[in-house]
Amino acid sequence: MIINCIAVDDEPAALNLVSSYINQTPFLQLSAKFNNALDALQHMHANPGLQLIFLDIRMADLNGVELARIIEQSDKRKSLRVIFTTAYDQYALEGFRVDALDYLVKPFSFVDFSKAAAKAYDYFVMMEGNQNPPDRGSPQIDEVKQYVYVKVEHQLVKVEIDDIRYIEGLKDYVKIYLRQAEKPLLTLTSLKKLQEKLPANQFLRLHRSFIVSTSAIKSATKTSVLIGDTTIYVSEQFKESFNEFLSKWVL
CATH class of the missing domain: 2.40.50.1020 (LytTr DNA-binding domain)
Structure with a gap:
């Protein structure tokens, strides 16, 4: 399984680092990266196949939590998931309230990133399995x-x-x-x-x-x-x- 994802962060160094981590992960496919959440929102609406967003929280105009709330209240809430990447751990509770898959606190290593990515992989494998109807005569x-x-x-x-x-x-x-x-x-x-x-x-x-x-x-x-x-x-x-x-x- 290949997971289609984007990275969103208003700090160029952080955005490049997350993008690099994504490109080093075999089951992740980076389709785009953005330095603001508004552009990411437009991309989300234009690309129904998008599955995962690595999302910073503190950004101008539309912050990461607000974007996650938009996703949570839409019909994409199960097919499009968020992993927060932020320097501020006080937002962790808010992250769980919007049903984020994980919460990475900067600076984080590739090992930490890989663990979060693995959770996303397990989630989408689980979703794919639950959406496939059972064969005739197979257990429910x-x-x-x-x-x-x-x-x-x-x-x-x-x-x-x-x-x-x-x-x-x-x-x-x-x-x-x-x-x-x-x-x-x-x-x-x-x-x-x-x-x-x-x-x-x-x-x-x-x-x-x-x-x-x-x-x-x-x-x-x-x-x-x-x-x-x-x-x-x-x-x-x-x-x-x-x-x-x-x-x-x-x-």
Whole structure:
């Protein structure tokens, strides 16, 4: 897979460096580079095949976060992604709010750049796989999906579906509790948005704040489930779907 990308930075030295890194990466194709976001926006509209933007934040007229918001609110939000390249780490939270794939703080090395580019590659491979309809007679997508990507601090983390025990919602964040980790992953997203990425036949919403992996449930009552040493109660809103699940357990 070759990813069609552009670089945007108002500092000539930084723009040339990112462009050089792109040209050294076999799966990236640099189609253009710009010293302002307005020209990049015009290029974006004129080139529907554009997939990735390496984007500086602090620029005149239209800054990088504003351009990322335009993309996030358009029909390109899944097909066109952003990796921020900036000297100011205080914008990291804003970067995650506009769903940036990664956030590189200047000065960054080719190794750091390569890690961010690899996340983009994994993302587009995943998107390509999810968009291809299954062959006749083959398993459904929900049955073969093995992982999801979530943003944790300054990176995109690959989480194995089978490793998830349960997920707890905390306003703008969620905690993902894993079988193979002592501490949960904390990611900036909503419980509803994350639920949409999970196989429906493997996860159960029990509460406005909890989603559980059905395979992780050790025992259940009419009002709660036990996962490890944690008891999670079922709210009235989700009792009907929970009772349907329980009926499948009863011999």
